[in-house]
Amino acid sequence: MTVKELDALRAKKQQLIDVRRLVREQAEEMAKHTGYRKQVLVCGGTGCTSSHSKQVIEHLEKTMAECDIHDVLVVKTGCFGLCTLGPIMIVYPEGAFYAQMTPEHVETVVKKHLIPGGEIVKELLYQDTVHTDGSITPFAETPFYKKQMRIALRNCGVIAAEDIEEAIAAGDYAAVEKVLTTMSPDDVIKEVLDSGLRGRGGAGFPTGRKWSFAKASAGDVKYVCCNADEGDPGAFMDRSVLEGDPHCVLEAMTIAGYAIGAHQGYIYVRAEYPIAVERLKIAIKQAHEYGLLGKNILDSGFDFDIDIRLGAGAFVCGEETALMTSIEGHRGEPRPRPPFPAVKGLFGKPTILNNVETWANINPIIMKGAKWYSSIGTEKSKGTKVFALGGKITNVGLVEVPMGTTLREIIEEIGGGIPNGKKFKAAQTGGPSGGCIPADLIDTPIDFDNLVAIGSMMGSGGLIVLDEDTCMVDLSKFYLEFTADESCGKCTPCRIGTRRLLDMLTKITEGKGEEGDIEKIEALAEHMKSSSLCALGQSAPNPVLSTLHHFRNEYEDHIKNHHCTAGVCKALLSYTIDKEKCIGCGLCARNCPVSAISKTDYTAPGHKLPSMAIDQTKCIKCGVCQSNCKFKAVERK
Amino acid sequence: MEHCEAKCGTAEQEQALEAVIEASRSTPGCLMHILQEAQAIYGYLPMPVQKKIAEGLGISLSEVYGVATFYSQFSLKPKGKHRISVCLGTACYVKGSDKILEEVEKELGIKCGECTEDGLFSIDSCRCVGACGLAPVMMVGEEVYGKLTPDKVKGILDQYKEASK
Numbered sequence: 061m062t063v064k065e066l067d068a069l070r071a072k073k074q075q076l077i078d079v080r081r082l083v084r085e086q087a088e089e090m091a092k093h094t095g096y097r098k099q100v101l102v103c104g105g106t107g108c109t110s111s112h113s114k115q116v117i118e119h120l121e122k123t124m125a126e127c128d129i130h131d132v133l134v135v136k137t138g139c140f141g142l143c144t145l146g147p148i149m150i151v152y153p154e155g156a157f158y159a160q161m162t163p164e165h166v167e168t169v170v171k172k173h174l175i176p177g178g179e180i181v182k183e184l185l186y187q188d189t190v191h192t193d194g195s196i197t198p199f200a201e202t203p204f205y206k207k208q209m210r211i212a213l214r215n216c217g218v219i220a221a222e223d224i225e226e227a228i229a230a231g232d233y234a235a236v237e238k239v240l241t242t243m244s245p246d247d248v249i250k251e252v253l254d255s256g257l258r259g260r261g262g263a264g265f266p267t268g269r270k271w272s273f274a275k276a277s278a279g280d281v282k283y284v285c286c287n288a289d290e291g292d293p294g295a296f297m298d299r300s301v302l303e304g305d306p307h308c309v310l311e312a313m314t315i316a317g318y319a320i321g322a323h324q325g326y327i328y329v330r331a332e333y334p335i336a337v338e339r340l341k342i343a344i345k346q347a348h349e350y351g352l353l354g355k356n357i358l359d360s361g362f363d364f365d366i367d368i369r370l371g372a373g374a375f376v377c378g379e380e381t382a383l384m385t386s387i388e389g390h391r392g393e394p395r396p397r398p399p400f401p402a403v404k405g406l407f408g409k410p411t412i413l414n415n416v417e418t419w420a421n422i423n424p425i426i427m428k429g430a431k432w433y434s435s436i437g438t439e440k441s442k443g444t445k446v447f448a449l450g451g452k453i454t455n456v457g458l459v460e461v462p463m464g465t466t467l468r469e470i471i472e473e474i475g476g477g478i479p480n481g482k483k484f485k486a487a488q489t490g491g492p493s494g495g496c497i498p499a500d501l502i503d504t505p506i507d508f509d510n511l512v513a514i515g516s517m518m519g520s521g522g523l524i525v526l527d528e529d530t531c532m533v534d535l536s537k538f539y540l541e542f543t544a545d546e547s548c549g550k551c552t553p554c555r556i557g558t559r560r561l562l563d564m565l566t567k568i569t570e571g572k573g574e575e576g577d578i579e580k581i582e583a584l585a586e587h588m589k590s591s592s593l594c595a596l597g598q599s600a601p602n603p604v605l606s607t608l609h610h611f612r613n614e615y616e617d618h619i620k621n622h623h624c625t626a627g628v629c630k631a632l633l634s635y636t637i638d639k640e641k642c643i644g645c646g647l648c649a650r651n652c653p654v655s656a657i658s659k660t661d662y663t664a665p666g667h668k669l670p671s672m673a674i675d676q677t678k679c680i681k682c683g684v685c686q687s688n689c690k691f692k693a694v695e696r697k
Numbered sequence: 698m699e700h701c702e703a704k705c706g707t708a709e710q711e712q713a714l715e716a717v718i719e720a721s722r723s724t725p726g727c728l729m730h731i732l733q734e735a736q737a738i739y740g741y742l743p744m745p746v747q748k749k750i751a752e753g754l755g756i757s758l759s760e761v762y763g764v765a766t767f768y769s770q771f772s773l774k775p776k777g778k779h780r781i782s783v784c785l786g787t788a789c790y791v792k793g794s795d796k797i798l799e800e801v802e803k804e805l806g807i808k809c810g811e812c813t814e815d816g817l818f819s820i821d822s823c824r825c826v827g828a829c830g831l832a833p834v835m836m837v838g839e840e841v842y843g844k845l846t847p848d849k850v851k852g853i854l855d856q857y858k859e860a861s862k
Contacts, residue, residue, distance in 0.1 A: 106826070106827045106828055107827075107828050107829075107830040107831065109841075110826075110828040110831055110834065110841035110843050111831060111843060142830075143828070143829070143830025143831070144830040144831070146830065146831075290827075291824070291825075292825075293785075293786030293787045293788070293790075293824045293825035294786055294787040294788040294825060294829055295825075296825070296827035296829055299827045331733070331770055332823070332825075332826060332827070333827060334839075369726070369729075369730075370729070370730070370733060371768075371770075372729055372732070372733065372768030372769070372770035372771060373768050373769035373770035373823075374767060374768050374769065375824070386729065387726050388725065388726045389725070389726035389727060389728035389729050389730075389764070390726075390728075390760075390763075390764065391763050391764055391767040392767065392768070407725065448788075448829060450787070450788030450791075450829040450830075450832065451787070451788055451791045451792070451832075452791060452792075456788075456829060456830040456832070457830055488787065491787065522787065522788075524787050524788055524791060526791060530791055535791075538787070538790055539787075542824065548767070
């Protein structure tokens, strides 16, 4: 393909994409030129697919055919971000945002809205888009979307994820065009360097510097790798980019190849992400067909190709040297650094490795310039960050906000607060390598350095919200179980350290903690941090150290008082029946799996039957009695 | 048992495996890919299969075994017809997925990592399938079940039991 052909292709579907991006009135005007009266976008990301969006699409197409509707375009996109309300369906040009669709709902929408002269079905809309007076706000104005700034996710949920022509119309491959026709490799590196972009995979290393090191390394053969081994549980932004806009990653890797002088790229992606893998394969195939990958890209004389390598379920492979060892077909064990990958990486050649979200920022940096990009964010953290909001929060999903947004804005405004009237306790960032931000630091502007300063880290951007029902000791234990399980075993501090930390935490949660245990944990943690081979071991103690720093009293409560503050640790719990509240119905006793509940001699005033009591020696603390009691007479302490 | 040790499954399976080895052997770093394909063919990686791969690639069995045991996706033991995978990722864990796992174990009478005697179900835990919006989730085969509570577990498993009667 030539540059001219690419430009023509971009113009071809431009209006179609514009309808989805303009405000309603302009979109309605634009829609007249597209040949489609309406467009229905259905999310085909993992979240919505798991809530059966496939059936929604099938049903939509079937019902439309039955109703003889042929001028409505159905588009299967990537993630819209609001996963908890899936399956989601947006109708343009109105921008009507339908949530939690079922086949019946689809039928209603087709018959009432999609037919010629149809009206929006208000009762099926995402309720935040409907005012009390019945008027409809664009979804971009709802609390969940209003404060977001979508750079990395710019095309997710906007384009058909399996159609390269839509990707091109939405702006993908414009940057590679600009780079190959007007920029030298040094220009590219300077632009990325000046943008201040830092790696979104965890540590936040300046991307431009990585690229300039690799360019400076001598050698004919170099490699460009994409880390899509998103192993951090609770983080799913990389998956969403791959599912929603895979071409932006291919384009950015090509640009990096040009900048450092590489001709081969590898994407290392988790096998646990079947949809992402499938879309990547389709995208690579299409890019080849359109001449945007392979030999002589856009007639520039530059060759670049990309292969996919599937991971097989090893968290440590998210570490760069382990990832490369794994691509080479070996056990994914990390290697000592130096030599750094930019000097000696994959197959012993100079290599750069960036994660998916980092790659997703390259096109806008090239197109809009370093100056624009560096105007967003904080002094040392530029641009935006995508967070996967999860845990005890109303709007579970994917959000992209400028660096420096406070935790309060993310949780209370965008996230819609904590459900069930519970109290916010802390937010966990950085997964098994990170730590907690307690409630009193909720106004901290989130960027790389602030998070490190309060004992956590950005990590890949998982943001798990915890409420008062979460025990911080139990949570640390959970993370240590994870790292102990995932430690590759190559270096001793990590292999034995994670195991011993886990043993001590288990002991504490079982009520067998002793004076001095906290100090032992702290000492061991320091050793692991200073002497482990890779980031997995070095950061494995972070969840413990961070919770110890902010919630030391909970650890002490477990050890000194044999009491779990949050009422989570089973061994420290007891269930009792309030004899004044108990009406003696016996439902608890009938459901108790170990027959630990029986009648007492006491009948509370106003009740007809004697109250029940739990035999603590028999009780296994399963909680069945409490969930069965309709009178809230069972207490957990 | 002797007989099993020598052979690599059925003739079709063996042929498929040979084709995979032949097609990939010249690609650098192909071992993982071959193991993934082999597991797709056999459902797991029995020792004769590993031996055959080692011979086919001209590498030692210990290297193949080392890789096969390093990654959690590979299994040296047969799995159930319906592979249950309960997510114990953070988002699911804070929403009580440990109780979902307990319920599945109780319902099937086996522990995580085991397979039922009739070969119908096996249970594993996994770390995040990325459907955090639906936490807690579990997968049965490729199907994802979200927003679970322990009392929904029996109904889901019963569907599969019913279907295989």
